[in-house]
Amino acid sequence: MRANSFLVATILATTLSLTGYAADSSAILNQAQEFIKQKDYSAAKGLLARQLKIDRNSYKLWLALGYVYEADNDYEQALKAFMRASELQTGIDGLATRITRLQELVKSQPKKAAADSTDAAAKARELLNTARYKHSFKDFLESYKIFVEAVELDRSLLANDYGFIDRGLKYFSENANQPEHQFYLGAYNFYAGLYPRSEEMLADYIRDYPQGAQAAKAKTLLQECKDIIAQAKAAQIAAEVAAAAEIKTADARLAPALVSSDTAQPYVVKHAEPQFLDTPLQFDDTQQTYGDDQGESFDLAVSREKALQLLNEYDKESDYEKKHDIIWKIGVIRQPFPEVMGKFSSLLEDDKIETVFATLEALEKIDLPGAEFCLPKVYQLLGHKDPRLVYRAIESFSKMPMHADKIVPRLFNIYQTEKYSIRKDMIINTFKSYKNDAIMVLDAMIKEAEGPGKRPLAEIISLLTGEKIEEIINKS
Known part of the structure; x- marks a missing residue:
């Protein structure tokens, strides 16, 4: 593997010196070469994919992408990239031989063991990579569908969603009238933490498409939504009870202005809308x-x-x-x-x-x-x-x-x-x-606030500085 990485990095370096790249593409190839040396193929693919968004008809970028896939032993994807390069530029030295060799390797490459398919986490990661690959080439609908499939296998993927949640939510919101897109809109709202909206979309999907391809997943997600919403309501009630108890024992300076959380309104500061000056733009x-x-x-x-x-x-x-x-x-x-x-x-x-x-x-x-x-x-x-x-x-x-x-x-x-x-x-x-700018503004705000209005500000300052809430209030 290491020898293969070194060989491909060498080929990339040779390509860079012989093809007369523009300065920005040269930097991309140099960076890809470094990623290959470090065996960070995912980073190299992402780098080249982003550049291909700008220049999709660059045979040199497709050629480089093929080298990266080959170094990663993904011969099928390497073959696709090399074929695309050959379509854009005929007569690339040595490419025809390389394509022929890869075609033979693809035929002889053993299939993954069946046991691998039972490993949900591994399968989910594979699907995520597929979704990212398809998205990089603007196959948006398919990539967003595959991302849902991956997440339903392994929810831990939500810890780093590579921007899929925001983009998927945006995409399906715009295309909500398409058949069965209600399921995906419900799923992405769920992943975004918008549970009431997700519940509404999933319920609509099950009603409109009771035999739909995603009906089973929709029912599972819908039940999760209901459970989460119920838990949130229970937690809110518990918090209100705790808050009411805290109010009764609070400092006399704060107690008169505090009321039960059942009737309390969120504390907001009154401030005039800022004025923005029209200044000449210079840089x-x-x-x-x-x-x-x-x-x-x-x-x-x-x-x-x-x-x-x-x-x-x-x-x-x-x-x-x-x-x-x-x-x-x-x-x-x-x-x-x-x-x-x-x-x-x-x-x-x-x-x-x-x-x-x-x-x-x-x-x-x-x-x-x-x-x-x-x-x-x-x-x-x-x-x-x-x-x-x-x-x-x-x-x-x-x-x-x-x-x-x-x-x-x-x-x-x-x-x-x-x-x-x-x-x-x-x-x-x-x-x-x-950073400190926010703390300075919040500090000025808490000094102007009175009575119970100081606590919400102190809570945020505490989150930013680590100081105790009561100490912040006392200092203000």
Whole structure:
């Protein structure tokens, strides 16, 4: 195996030196070569798959992918990649012989032992890899179906879902009218922790398709949903009883303002909506500021031309999936040109949730400080009626922590009114991404709060700092 890895890495190095790769593709091949040396084939495949999203017709990338699969002894997939390379470029030296040899190896390669198929975890991992592979080549429906199959074999896969849950939920929400897609929408809502919604979708599926292909799985998931919801209600009642008991024994300073949790409303801070100033967008590239002057660097000018071309393609394109791909490509350029940021600002108000999701993803690629140009629109999403957009915006603030003074108070109020623990955890993680900035804002808020209003703030500060809640309250 090690000799095979070394041989393939050597071939990749030779390919790199002989084919005259562009600088960015050269870096991809170099990185893939290092992954092969480390026998990290999964990372090499992922790296090449991402690059193929940008340039699907590069025979060199397909050739490299074939080498990686061959090093991993996956001759069938290696053969497919090499065949694709040969379709895109004829007469590649030595490739015909290699394909012939792999065809013989595929025929003679022994099938996996039957015992392996009984190992649920191994089978689930294999299915997950298949789902990731198909998704990388935009076979979305099949990849999302296979992911469900994998998770139902091994729920531990949910610990690292590679983004399948969010993307699958988005996909089936958009295509909910397709036959039997209700099951998959129910499954992905279940995986996302949206149990009431999942229960509704699964019940609809069982009613509409009692003999459907996924009826058995739907019934199992539906029962799980009901059990989880019942447990959550029981836990809520227990928590309310405990809270009521705690209120009776609380410090006299806090007790008068506290009431039974049966009637208490979540504590939220009152704050004026922040004002966002319209400031000219500037950024630095090799010590130069963007503008129309002739001093603009060559690389920056090329990037700008490419971005404007993509914006033009976006406006002409009618297929939404292709439009979203264009948004992603603009984000990959990673330059906050005024034309781009202006377009992104308008797209963040689009009626299609998928368009907003795609824009946020592209904005995260541009990153700070350029992304701040769209801050007002991302902030507006925190008040959107669709919780998916609210929490996707929160995810963006986690990746791009900006303006803690404006964002942290709003996140605190969302946290206070949120019922699902998985979403609360997401907000806490976002606070953590702000680091000391979040603590400073929360500290200022707790000093302004009175009576029982200090405790909710102290609880969050405690989660961030490890300090005891009572000590935080006393210090405030």
